[in-house]
Amino acid sequence: MRFFILLFLSFNLFSQTPPNYKNEKKIPDKETILYETYDNGKTGTIKISLNKDTIGYRITYSSDRFIEVILDTSNLQTLYLNKFVEGKWELTINRKGMLFEVNYKNNKRTYKEEPVFDRHTLDFVLRGFEYYLGFQKRIRLNVPEFMVVNADIKVIGEEYVLVPIGEIACWKIEMHPRIIFIKKRFFFWIEKEYPHRFVKYQDSEGKNQIILKEYNIN
Numbered sequence: 454m455r456f457f458i459l460l461f462l463s464f465n466l467f468s469q470t471p472p473n474y475k476n477e478k479k480i481p482d483k484e485t486i487l488y489e490t491y492d493n494g495k496t497g498t499i500k501i502s503l504n505k506d507t508i509g510y511r512i513t514y515s516s517d518r519f520i521e522v523i524l525d526t527s528n529l530q531t532l533y534l535n536k537f538v539e540g541k542w543e544l545t546i547n548r549k550g551m552l553f554e555v556n557y558k559n560n561k562r563t564y565k566e567e568p569v570f571d572r573h574t575l576d577f578v579l580r581g582f583e584y585y586l587g588f589q590k591r592i593r594l595n596v597p598e599f600m601v602v603n604a605d606i607k608v609i610g611e612e613y614v615l616v617p618i619g620e621i622a623c624w625k626i627e628m629h630p631r632i633i634f635i636k637k638r639f640f641f642w643i644e645k646e647y648p649h650r651f652v653k654y655q656d657s658e659g660k661n662q663i664i665l666k667e668y669n670i671n
Contacts, residue, residue, distance in 0.1 A: 479580055
């Protein structure tokens with residue numbers, strides 16, 4: 454998804470005292486989601502389907518591109534991803550033990566670290582943390598067009614967000630690009646209660662937005 458194309462640098466770590474992930478069940482075993490997108494004045498939709506099996510959360514994204522994903526059920530890191538844009542292959546990711554292998558347009562890179570999250574799956578990754586006022590965390594994020602980099606996230610408030618399916622109590626999350634010449638901030642609204650849905654996204658310039666339009670637990 455376009456709004457996830459972020460470039461992050463810097464390798465300092467925040468100290469974290471609370472748990473990283475929710476102890477409760479984070480995501481249902483099955484769900485279908487429809488998002489409405491606004492990209493520089495152009496509207497569109499993204500349809501998402503999730504099914505849990507013994508390997509992980511299997512997810513598909515359908516818009517002008519088709520993405521197949523498998524996420525780890527314990528921490529939502531990316532285990533596998535395959536992406537096609539208008540029918541043309543663009544990206545494959547595979548986790549093999551400690552190795553995180555990225556093949557972007559035949560440019561291959563391997564990283565030896567975990568967990569690593571991919572930019573395409575932030576709508577699920579951000580559902581997995583135990584938020585509270587004052588929460589802040591740095592994650593390792595794969596930006597295939599660039600490299601695996603750092604991304605800082607923090608809670609900056611609590612808000613009720615009105616979307617087509619109703620008004621939802623959310624945590625407002627800010628994502629900070631750790632690079633000097635990027636001034637924009639990226640904001641995400643995550644539902645406070647289970648199933649902790651990804652409700653809304655907007656950048657600080659107001660040119661890009663995603664809102665939750667339909668949601669079903671199957």
